[in-house]
Each structure stands twice: as structure tokens, then as C-alpha cells.
Amino acid sequence: MTSDLAELTGLDARDATRLKVLQCIRANGEISRTDIARTLESSPATVTSACGALLDAGLISEVEKTPSDTVQRGRPRVMLQINGAVFLLAGVKIARTAILVVIVDFKGDEIGTYALPLTVSRMPAKELVLQVRAALEAACDHLGAEMGQIAGVALGMPGFINGQTGFMHWSSSVTERNVNFAPLFIEHLSCPTFIDNDANLVAKAEHLFGAGRGLRNFLVVTVEHGVGMGIVLNGELYRGERGCGAEFGHAKVQVNGAVCQCGQRGCLEAYVGDYAMVRDASTGRQGDAPKSIADIIEAARQGDQLAHQVLERSSEILGVALANLVNLFDPEHIVIARSRPPFDPPYPEIMLKALRRNTVQVDAPLPGLTVRNLDESMWAKGAAAHGIEMVSILKVRERSVLDVA
Numbered sequence: 001m002t003s004d005l006a007e008l009t010g011l012d013a014r015d016a017t018r019l020k021v022l023q024c025i026r027a028n029g030e031i032s033r034t035d036i037a038r039t040l041e042s043s044p045a046t047v048t049s050a051c052g053a054l055l056d057a058g059l060i061s062e063v064e065k066t067p068s069d070t071v072q073r074g075r076p077r078v079m080l081q082i083n084g085a086v087f088l089l090a091g092v093k094i095a096r097t098a099i100l101v102v103i104v105d106f107k108g109d110e111i112g113t114y115a116l117p118l119t120v121s122r123m124p125a126k127e128l129v130l131q132v133r134a135a136l137e138a139a140c141d142h143l144g145a146e147m148g149q150i151a152g153v154a155l156g157m158p159g160f161i162n163g164q165t166g167f168m169h170w171s172s173s174v175t176e177r178n179v180n181f182a183p184l185f186i187e188h189l190s191c192p193t194f195i196d197n198d199a200n201l202v203a204k205a206e207h208l209f210g211a212g213r214g215l216r217n218f219l220v221v222t223v224e225h226g227v228g229m230g231i232v233l234n235g236e237l238y239r240g241e242r243g244c245g246a247e248f249g250h251a252k253v254q255v256n257g258a259v260c261q262c263g264q265r266g267c268l269e270a271y272v273g274d275y276a277m278v279r280d281a282s283t284g285r286q287g288d289a290p291k292s293i294a295d296i297i298e299a300a301r302q303g304d305q306l307a308h309q310v311l312e313r314s315s316e317i318l319g320v321a322l323a324n325l326v327n328l329f330d331p332e333h334i335v336i337a338r339s340r341p342p343f344d345p346p347y348p349e350i351m352l353k354a355l356r357r358n359t360v361q362v363d364a365p366l367p368g369l370t371v372r373n374l375d376e377s378m379w380a381k382g383a384a385a386h387g388i389e390m391v392s393i394l395k396v397r398e399r400s401v402l403d404v405a
Helices: 003-008 013-028 033-040 044-056 125-143 181-188 198-209 274-282 293-301 305-329 347-358 376-404
Strands: 060-065 077-082 088-094 098-105 110-117 150-157 160-162 167-170 193-197 218-223 227-233 236-238 333-338 368-373
Touching (some): 013 033, 013 044, 013 077, 013 376, 033 044, 033 077, 044 060, 044 376, 088 125, 088 198, 088 376, 098 125, 110 125, 125 181, 150 376, 181 193, 198 218, 198 236, 198 333, 198 376, 218 305, 227 305, 274 293, 293 305, 305 347, 347 368
Parallel strands (some): 088 150, 150 193, 218 333, 333 368
Antiparallel strands (some): 060 077, 098 110, 160 167, 218 227, 227 236
């Protein structure tokens, strides 16, 4: 957590320090007050005061460490750690066929997951929130938790979403446009609830748990029904002025091209998203048309030329688009996170050749590239990480109010 985020959330200098200390403890697992002061370049007195407030709030706890030498000289060293048992949080992924809930403690350790199947992939915003509530109640019942233990809920779903205000401009999961989710959350959910673009939350999960750990500048490109992107710059998630930044799937790759699910033409995902590839591989067929990416891959294995052409074009276009990202951002690393079967050779190499061929040539290696299969739990873990971050802010604020009182 940086001071920039503290400014966005309206924290004063004292609370911003408490938040930094809390995040420092979280990042290190166990750490002493002296080491916190050294890490944050702050005075021991300031750190001691902040830790006292966090201890009083129950957000952290002390652990005594006995000296490791046999003589055991001196007093035991007091370490600080996050108090995972203080409350629970829920991360929620809104997918096309299900709502996946992961429940974690305040430390971030997973309690368990639960999936509520959906009969439709798009619904009114109020109905979606009611479905989320049903999923949370079922998850708590399944995992032996109480709804009253949940201190915060964070939702990740596709679309143009301002994660700082809860305003959704458009989403493929919702039938309306321009919905303010904040009042719906207040009306139908019993704890603070936050929403963000799901690709942003995957980037947050990669930053905390995955290939982006320890990196300051990296990109995550999600490829599934649509195409999304999360951008981490200088260690912070970049959302854009309206919260609609990083919409990589809607970058235009063809003037007056194929129709995208957003309603415009020529978007990247209109060529490489699951729905687009199934559509293109079904065009003009007399017999059974493919219904999934797995069907297209299998058809290509059997020598189907249309399936081969769709896979080849998708790989080429994605490679060129990734080269554009390298040219724009020059990141340390790019993660391609896909919710689909891996393509057979030669399609991955087609993508890599297009990436290398279209990247500005300098005498330096290209960014690292990780390609991973993305299961729904990673999306939900990213949402849970966002919930931990936002609830931490709320709890620090609450402590400030108690201090004044």
C-alpha cells in the first residue's frame, strides 16, 4: 500500500502511516518494529505508535522469538504478524456459468471455495447482486462459516468498471449499462462490498502470489470468452482516469472489422476471444459446428482447414498485439493467463514469432513471458486480495475514529 492509495482513500498522515506499517507486516510475514522502521525509513517512535494502534484494533499480533543460540542471551525478540483470525473476507468471480466464492482469513490464507452455477450468463444488476448474496450464503454454509464473520466482499467481473467508485459503464455479465453498484451492495449485502474489473484483480493476484511477485512493472493479459488486461506500473495497479483503462481486448486491430460483444467493430477480442473463434470456425459449415475452443483444436488435429486458419490467425493477431504492448510499456514481464486448452504446435510458435517480429528491435532481451492456464480460483483470489486491501483501509479508519472518541 503506498501513500498514493492512502491519498485516494482520504486517510490523514497518521492513518497513512498505520496502513503502511500494516502492509509492511503483511509483506514480510513476521517482522520486528525495528525492521519496520528501517524498511519504511521512519522513526522508531512513529512505528511503535502505529503498531500500538494496530494491536489495539486486533489487526496484528505479537510473537515472541527465543534467540537461536544455545546460551539464549537477552530478552526474546518480539515479532509482529497479521492476525488472520480477526475476521474473514470473500473474493467473488463472476463468470459466464457460475459465481465462484473464495473465503480467506485476514492473513490471506484460504478457508475454502464454493461455486454457485448460473443458468444465464447475463442478467439485470439487481439480480446479479442477489445471486452474489445467495452464493455467499451457500459458501458460508458449505464451509462452516457465519455471514457475520465476513468483514468485506470483493467482486471481479468483466467490463468497464471504476473500481474506486463501484460504477460500471458496461459489462458482458449485466444487461444494463451505466450502473452504480454501491447502492445495490448497501441494500442487499450486509458488509462492505467492492467491485473491480476481473483482469485487474488477476494482476493483483499475480503481484501478490504469482509471476509478478517482486516486480514493479508487468502486464497480465487474460484470454477467455473475452480479452482483458491488468497493468502494474511502479508497483501499483493502473486503472485509468475513469477506471476504464487497460481495455486491451477492445484495442482496434482492423478498421470496420468483425463485430465485438461490446458493439464496436475490429476489437482484438473479436478475433481472439473464445466466442469470436467459435463464430469464425462455424461460418459456412454444413455439418456440426464447433461449440468450444476444444472443438476447434480437435477439428484442426483432424485436418479441418477452417479450424486451422482460425487458430493460425488468432495466434498471429495476438502476437502482434502483444508486441504493441511491449513497444508501449517496455514491461519487465508479461503473463498470459488463459481459461482455455493450450493450443497445439505450431500455433504458440506463430504467436511468439509475431511478437518478436513486431517488437522494436534493441540490443536487449525481450520481457519475460509466462503462459499459464487460469482456473477460476485465481480470479477469486485476486478479488480476495483486493478485499483485504480495502478492508484494511476501513479498519484503519475505524481505529482513527475510536482514537478521536
